[in-house]
Amino acid sequence: MSQQNQSDDSRPGDVRAAAREKARQLRTSHQKKERRRRALLGGGITIGVLAILAIVAIVIVSAIRPTVPGPKNMASDGVVVGSGLKVKTTMALSADAKPVASTPDPKASTVDIRIYADYLCKLCGDFQRTNLKQLEPLVKDGAVTVEMHPVAIYTSHSAGTKYSLRAANAAACVANYDPNAFWKFNASLFEKQPAEGGPGLSDDVLKKRVEAAGAAHTGDIDSCIDDGRFKSWVTTASDRALSGPIPNSDVSKMTNALLVLVNGKPYTGSLTSADDFKAFVLQAQGDEYTSTATPTPTPTP
Known part of the structure; x- marks a missing residue:
């Protein structure tokens, strides 16, 4: 068999290998994007929860602590x-x-x-x-x-x-x-x-x-x-x-x-x-x- 025929016979296998490698790279890229998306989503939820907790804490503290001076003539609470x-x-x-x-x-x-x-x-x-x-x-x-x-x-x-x-x-x-x-x-x-x-x-x-x-x-x-x-x-x-x-x-x-x-x-x-x-x-x-x-x-x- 000639050298030209050997080269022609190997092309289909090379194409399939290249396709598999391309598919693997796409899967890897997609998985990385998905992990980043989940991380950002989780971080967003965490930040949102922390923000809500901070607001609740401020409301509770505001409700408990006086926000204005006490009354005159009652410095002793009486x-x-x-x-x-x-x-x-x-x-x-x-x-x-x-x-x-x-x-x-x-x-x-x-x-x-x-x-x-x-x-x-x-x-x-x-x-x-x-x-x-x-x-x-x-x-x-x-x-x-x-x-x-x-x-x-x-x-x-x-x-x-x-x-x-x-x-x-x-x-x-x-x-x-x-x-x-x-x-x-x-x-x-x-x-x-x-x-x-x-x-x-x-x-x-x-x-x-x-x-x-x-x-x-x-x-x-x-x-x-x-x-x-x-x-x-x-x-x-x-x-x-x-x-x-x-x-x-x-x-x-x-x-x-x-x-x-x-x-x-x-x-x-x-x-x-x-x-x-x-x-x-x-x-x-x-x-x-x-x-x-x-x-x-x-x-x-």
């Missing part, structure tokens, strides 16, 4: 009412600032009473209705200071209206814009207190209570109530009370919706007996007087 029913003035704290605990004067004979209470809590209402009237003249005369801490613990107990949170926000609005109306406004929320489990008072009714308390800046307070301006602060302050510690006291933290401290000692007596609470206050006053009174000198021969 309103200190003293002589003449006047409120101790304090500056508004920044959103991330820690509260500044009020410190009673150890040389004064004034009894320090602190009340942590939820406006929907029935037991809180029992205590305040029983004792605020007898405390009022003592506060006016400067014998007693009362520090009110509105907390929102029963927020989920009001048929979805979040009354505890709204009422505490309204109290913070009053403290911020017209603090000297706070005593009467606070008392009004307990005098005609809505029942636990019910919807509570509407915002419009809260505004009417503000006006009835003699507040002067009702426009600012009404806007503050409508905006829920201090709701995030109320939530954070309530969490602080529940997690503790409770400053200047023998109590580590709140364990229910009412905590009453007299010179740092918890009151555990009857919530509907004014005499029982008065006796506890007098005992605390006597203890304070005994511990701070100047000893009588012993006569010399």
